[in-house]
Amino acid sequence: MSLSPRLWLGIFLMLPLVLSAQKKGRVFNQMEMTPLAAVPALPDAFPQVVGTQIIGPAYKFTKDDAILEAAKGISQMGSRVLKINVQVPAQLTEYMTMPFTHYIIWYRSNGAWVSGFTPEMKRREYNAMYAFTKDLLTRYDATGKTFFIGHWEGDWYLLPDQDVKKDVTPEAAAAMIEWLNVRQQAVDDARAEVPYSKCRVFTYTEVNRVRDAMKDGKKRLVNTVLPKVNVDFVSYSAYDSQLLSAEEVRATLDYINGQIPPKPGLPAKRVFIGECGLAWAYCGGDGAVHEKKNREILGKFLSWRPAFVLFWQYYNNEVKDGQQVGFWLIDNKNKKTPLYDTMAELFAAQEQLGRDLKARSRRLPALEEVAAFSENWLTARGGAAK
Secondary structure (H helix, E strand, O other): OOOOHHHHHHHHHHOOEEEOOOOOOOOOOOOOEEEOOOOOOOOOOOOOOEEEOOOOOOOOOOOOOHHHHHHHHHHHOOOOEEEEEEOOHHHHHHHHOOOOOEEEEEEOOOOOOOOOOOHHHHHHHHHHHHHHHHHHHHHOHHHOOEEEEEOOOHHHHHOOOOOOOOOOOHHHHHHHHHHHHHHHHHHHHHHHHOOOOOOEEEEEEEEOOHHHHHHHOOOOHHHHHHHHOOOOEEEEEOOOOOOOOHHHHHHHHHHHHHOOOOOOOOOOOOEEEEEEOOOOHHHOOOHHHHHHHHHHHHHHHHOOOOOOEEEOOOOOOOEEOOEEOOOOOEOOOOOEOHHHHHHHHHHHHHHHHHHHHHHHHOOOOOHHHHHHHHHHHHHHHHOOOO
């Protein structure tokens, strides 16, 4: 009996995979994966879908590094997902002992290539990505953790002045295509050459100006670069659609997903929400409004059933005219917002779902089940947008 694409995605996120051997010397060869038994080191691991992140925080409250401090807080609220910016691979060591199952990582996230991807830049990019992937697969295989290696909003690399009236130039698009394909080749080669069975490493590129292309025909990453690259997944920094209707949100995600070249062994839906959320200031500094609007945003994205919906973020990172903008779950006075409480309670409800299903059916929930449960839970919390 064949499995549906959604069920495949649930299996993909819940179970470890083995990638088939790839022929050396073949450029951008395809990846195939075979499901294995559940990872013994993570007996209660299942796809959590909803999560948050910590990048460039504007404050902290302990002697710990600000990112480490926030990561501890994210774990304590019950999250299995962590998104951070990694400058050097060794930086990850302290985070590996935490009970996260999925790590979304910005690595070598910069636009240095936009004016031309020189042979020396290619060599350095390939070597760095290959070494990082090999280290993850070798050192952390027994943990059964999954890593997604990508970058910040790619459309802003292609439009460095952030002038949305402009089109991406053919030269910038060509450079980005080459950059992403070199990164992918390095990861493919490392996955083919390292013997492993539990840990998984994937790549992603991040789009952030999708509606410009979809509705206005502007040349953006999604329609000039994405169809020509071999990345595993696509992250969507979704501020340009998050306030639209749920129907329009799903149409936007379908549009992105339709630009991705097919890749054997990966699920049909390969887009996840890398960033979304309204700031405290946008909500008039009202915690109830902030919670309600962001709960509705999460629900709309969950209705498409992506692998992740990540709220931006745990501590605020933007300060304008000396004032905190308020992209936060914990404010600069170390006070939890109502949205923090909602997300923490959702994580607890997901854990109970996992316990109940395991007791009843001797299995853990798949992504489709967790996403549907989470959407319904958020709707029941107060009503998500239709």
